[in-house]
Amino acid sequence: MTALTLSTAGAATLRADAIVVGVAKGAKGPVVAPGAEAVDKAFDGKLAAVLETLGATGAEGEVTKLPSPAGLKAPVVLAAGLGKAPEKDDTYGAEALRRAAGSASRALAGSKKATFALPVGTVEDAQAVAEGALLGAYAFTAYQGGEKKNAKGNGNGKQPLAEVVLLGGKPRDKAYKAATERALALAEEVNRARDLINTPPNDLTPEIFADHATAAGKEYGLKVQVLDEKALTKGGYGGILGVGVGSTNPPRLVKIAYTHPKAEKHLALVGKGITYDSGGISLKPAGHNETMKCDMSGAAAVFSTVVAAARLGLKVNVTGWLALAENMPSGSATRPGDVLRMYSGKTVEVLNTDAEGRLVLADALTKASEENPDAIVDVATLTGAMVLALGHRRFGIMANDDAFRTSIHEIAEEAGEDSWPMPLPADLRKGMDSPTADIANMGERMGGGLVAGLFLQEFIGEGITWAHLDIAGPAFNESGPWGYTPKGGTGSAVRTLVRLAERTADGDLG
Template identity: 35%
Template sequence: MKITSFRPDFNLIKQDLLTAFYFEDQDTASFTALKQQSPVLIDDLVNKKVLTAKLGSVTPLIGHANLPCSHVLVIGCGKSADFNESSFIKTLKTLAAEAKKAVSTSVAVAIDEIKPAHRSVQWSVEKATETLLTSLYQYDATKSQKAEPSALTHIAYIASEENLELAMKTGKSMAHGINLARELGNLPANICDPAFLAEQSINLADAYDEIDVEVIEEHQMTEMGMGAFLAVSQGSDKAGKIIVIKYNGGAVGEKPHVLVGKGLTFDSGGISIKAAAGMEEMKWDMLGAASVLGTLSAIAELKPAINVIGVIATAENMVSGGATRPGDVVTCMNGKTVEIINTDAEGRLVLCDTLTYVERFEPASVVDIATLTGAIVVGLGHHATGVYANDEQLQHKLISAGLSSWDRGWPMPLWDDYKVDLESPYADFRNVGSRAGGSITAAIYLAEFTKNYSWAHLDIAGTGWNSAKEGASGRPVAMLTQYLLDRVQ
C-alpha cells in the first residue's frame, strides 16, 4: 500500500475517490469545496435529506459534473463537539468499507478535518493508517473461494502539516502486526497448533536479521522441572513448546523488555471439560501468543533501538487417559506446589512456569498477555483490557500506551486480601479460587511467580475477540507496540 500526503488544495486531487466530511454544526474545507463546485446538487441533497450529518452515514456521489474527482463519498460525522477518538475510528472504518465497494484504487482523505480534539495530526495519520489497513483485512485461508483483494493501492492524506512519514510508517507497521495476530487467531486449531506457531516464529526470524528464535521442547521442560506447564500439555498428542523470539535492536547488555503470550491453540477444558456450545471459540485461547508475534512483527518492521524478547507458552489442553485430573498436585519450576482444582484453569499453569523461566533474562519489564478468564468479560465487557501489575508505574505506562494508541486498558487490583481464595490444604496453593473476583484471583496466582521483576498481566479474554462473526481483533498489539516504542531512549 502506497501512503502519501499533500497540502490542502482540492484542485490538485489526483485520486479517484475523495472523502468529504460533513458535520452537523460546521462546514469542513472538503464539504465547502463540494458546495462551491456543485452548489445546486449539494443544496438539493441537503433539502431532500438524502445527505445527512449523522455519524457513519454515507452519501456517494458518482458521475456528477464539477466534482473534485470521479467518485466522492460524503461521510456524516455528527456534531463537531462530540467527535472523539471512537467517532474518528468509526468514520475511518466506514470509509474503508465504502472504498471496498467502490473498487477505488486511490483515496484522498482530508485528515485535518476529522482530527479529534487534543490529538495531533501525527496521531491522526498514524491511527487512520492503522484503521484503514486493518479494515481491509479479510480472512479466507480455509475457504475454497478466496476473497477478492482490495483494489485500493494508494492512500493520500490532505494535511496542513508536513513530515508525516514516521506516522504513516508506524501506523502501517502496527496494522501489519495486528493483521498477523488476527490471521493466526482465526486459523483453526488443526492448522494453528504449537508446531505451527514455532514455524511462524522461525519465519519471522528468517525475514529480519534482528530476530533470533529458540524453541524449547517438552524434554527440556521436564529437565527444568516445569510440572505445571506439562500438566496441561500431557493430555494432548501434540507436544507443548516454549518459543523464545529475541529482537536485538538495542545495545548489547541492555536489559530487554519481555512479552509472554498464552498460546493454548485449543482448550477443551481437559477433564473439567467445557460445554459443547461455543467450544469452537476455544481456538482463540492462543490470542496472547498471537499478539506477541504481531507485536514482534511490528517492532521488527519499525526497528527501534530496544531489546525485546517475546516468549510464547503454547500447548493444547485436551482430554485423554493421560490428562491431568482435578485434585492432582504438581510441582512448578520455582519449587512451589499447586493443587489443580479445575483443569480448565490451564492458562495460569503454562504461564506460571514460563514466568519463572524468563527470570534468566534479567528483564527491564515483563508483560504477559492472556485470554485468561471469563470473569474479566463480565467485569469490563469487550472494550477495555484488564491491566494488573506488581509495579504501579508499569501499570500506568501500559494504560498510558493504551490511551495513546486507543487500544485501551483499565487498572485492576492485586490486593493480598484475595490470596485466601487460593489456599489449599494439600499444596502451597490451588489453581482457582471462588467465582467472585475470578480474574483477580487468576492474576494473584500469576503474581506468585513474578516477585523478582517488574511485571504486568493483561487479561484480554474480553478484547482479543468480540464474536465468531468478527473474529480475532488483534488487540492488544497496538498497546504493546506503543508501550515498547515509549521505552526507547
C-alpha cells in the same frame, strides 16, 4: 496487504474508485469536515444538505455513499461519520479519525483504490487516518473460494480495499513520512496477529505456531529459540506440559528476541498461546467451544509486537515468550486434583483444567524473570470473569506497581485501545490456598479475573515490575464489525504493547 501512499494532489483531480470525506454532527445537522472543500465545491457547496436528505447525521460509524457530480475524477463519494463536531480550535481526535477511516475502508471492500480526504491538520492526524484505513481494510479470506490457501488473507473471497491514498499529508516531510511508515508497519503486524487468531486450530498447532515465529525470525533478524516437549520435560516446565499432555499436538515454549545495540532497557512480553481450548477434562459446555481457536490471542499479540519493534528499529530490547499448548481431554490429560510441579519449583493443585492459561503463563513468567528485565507484561485471554466485568470492547490491566498500571492505561488510551485498571486485592489470595500443594489454580468464583492475576503474580521474579492484560473481551469479535475492528480476531493489545516499547525506547517506562 493494502498499499498506502501520501499525496498533495487536489481531491477533485485524483482518479480512484471513491473519495472519502468526513461528516460530523453539527448543532443544526451534518457538517462537512475539513479536507473535503474541493468535493463540497463540486456539489455547489451543498454536500451537507445532500447528505442530510439521504438521512446522514454525521454520527460515528455512519457511512453514506452517493454518486459524484461533474468535476470529480472519482465516481463515488463516501461520507464517513466522525461523531460530534468539535468546538472552535478543537480537533476531531485520533480515535474518531481512525474509526471513520476504518468504516470507510470496510465499506469499500472490493475496490482497487480510494482517496481519503479526511481532516488531517497534524502528523498525528495523518497517522490516525492511515492506521484506521489500513486496519479497516482487513479481510481474512484464506479459506474461501473452494481452494485451500495460506493464512495471508489471499483466498478467493471478497478482497479488501487494495490501495489507500492519503491527502493532507506532506510526502517530502520526514515527520509525515515516518508517521505513515509506522502506521503501515503497525497495521501489518496487527493484521498478522489477526490472521493467526482466525486460522483454524487444525492448521495452527503449537508446532506450526512456533514455525511462524522461526520464519519471522529469519526474515527480520530476530533470535528465536523453540523448546519442544523433550526440552520442556528436561527443563521441568510442569505447567506447560500439564496443559498440553492431553493432546496429540505437543506444547512449545518459544522465545523470540529483538535487540538493539543502543538499547538501555529490556522489556519482556509473555503471551498465552492456547491454540485450542476444549477445557480439558473440565470440558467446556456446548456453545463455548466454537471460538476457542482465539485462545492464543495473547501469544499472537506478543509475537506481532516483537516483529513490529524490529521493523521500527526501536532502541529497546524486546523479548517475547510464547507459551503454546493445546488443551484437550484424553486418557493422558491432566485431571482435576492432580498436582503439577512448575518451572519455578512451586507445586500447583489443579482444581479446574479449564483454568489452564495461568498454568502455561506461570512457567513462561518464571523463565522471563530469570533475565531480570526492566518490566514484564503478560497478555492473555484469561478469564470470562473479565468479560463480565468490562464487556467485550476493553481489557483489564493489573500490576504489582500502581504507577506502571496507570502508565499502561494511559498508553492504551493513546494507542486507541479501550482498557481499565483493575486491583489485585490481597484478601482474595487466601482462596487459592491448597491443603495439598503450594497453591491451587482456582480461588473464589467472585472476582475470578482478579484471582487469576493474583495467581500469576506468584511467579514474577522479586523486584521486577509486572503488568497483566486480560484481553478476553476484545480479542475476538463475535458481533458485527465496527470502525476498524473486524469480525473475528482483532489483534487486541498489539498497538498498546508497541506504544509501550516506543515509550520505553524513549526512556519513559512509566
